[in-house]
Amino acid sequence: MSEPDDVSLSLSDLFDLARKVLLHHGLSAAHADAIARVITQGQRDECHSHGLYRLLGCVRSVLSGKVNQHAQPTIRDVSPGVLAVDAHYGFSLLAFETGLPRLAEKARSQGIAAMAINRCFHFSALWPEVEAIAAHGLVALAMNPSHSWVAPAGGTRGVFGTNPIAFAWPRAEGHPFLFDFATSAIARGDIELHAREGKSIPAHWAIDREGRATTDARAALEGAMQTFGGHKGSALAAMVELLAGALIGDLTSMESQSLDDGAGLSPCHGELVIAIDPKRFLGSEYAIGEARAERLFEAIVTQGARLPSQRRFDARTRSERDGVRVSRSLYNEIMEVFH
Structure with missing residues (x-):
């Protein structure tokens, strides 16, 4: 039997997952808590480009060695x-x-x-x-x-x-x-998600390397946003x-x-x-x-x-009641960072 296309998580499970990933990669507990809270809020309010997806970028930044993992402001x-x-x-x-x-x-x-x-x-x-x-x-x-x-x-x-x-x-x-x-015209993360999923973007979002309007998300990432x-x-x-x-x-x-x-x-x-x-x-x-x-x-x-923000607040009510759903591909990619 094939796996379902998405994974259902409670908000507490979502927070725990994000926190564990961050701790696994060496962030202090204080930083892991602060970041996991905001990632959970993004996913809860169905701001998918600023939810669990952002965890992957956090990990890349930490692995670069440039982020001070234990910085005390x-x-x-x-x-x-x-x-x-x-x-x-x-x-x-x-x-x-x-x-x-x-x-x-x-x-x-x-x-x-x-x-x-x-x-x-x-x-x-x-x-x-x-x-x-x-x-x-x-x-x-x-x-x-x-x-x-x-x-x-x-x-x-x-x-x-x-x-x-x-x-x-x-x-x-x-x-x-x-x-x-x-x-x-749109958040960078939304274009990145379109590129991940092979979806086209509206022509007014970005231009390609030659300065021409493009509907190709990958060409947009290589060019410039509008x-x-x-x-x-x-x-x-x-x-x-x-x-x-x-x-x-x-x-x-x-x-x-x-x-x-x-x-x-x-x-x-x-x-x-x-x-x-x-x-x-x-x-x-x-x-x-x-x-x-x-x-x-x-x-x-x-x-x-x-x-x-009314749509976000409506989404918050649903998520607090029913939990959130995360795409199977994103969930599997996040689970892979434990290895």
């Missing part, structure tokens, strides 16, 4: 409203978790605070981070460069990273208003390079790509995270501002539109 207070967390060339997620309590404290004290995460390897989505900040009752914004896979509008060669921007607005009831999107919205996405991508690279004293996507030197590892760069306390901004008018936001959200959904 350190915090530096820059000013009353600014802190910097040095990841010491470990993965970014433990650095974020280390700095989050201090970021929240500064935001409540000053009304707004910024955290730079420096010298980190980054592979994950940003929505788990801004959602964690929103859980503190704070408005959140996060962004980072990556590798220079993305051509500027009108160009033919990679300059920008996928350069995601994530935002979260806390709500008194239910999930926060939240979005996380790449300034590229920004979303033409020159508008290109301008936002440049903004991310400046704010989450030059401004915080860390690498741009081109510099990260150069450091990688063809190894194909997770990008190494920095990240900018901003937290805002609406209660400090609004003071006695906090309830008025909160109500104003809710009227905005109601005006969106009552005409049949949906709020961003």
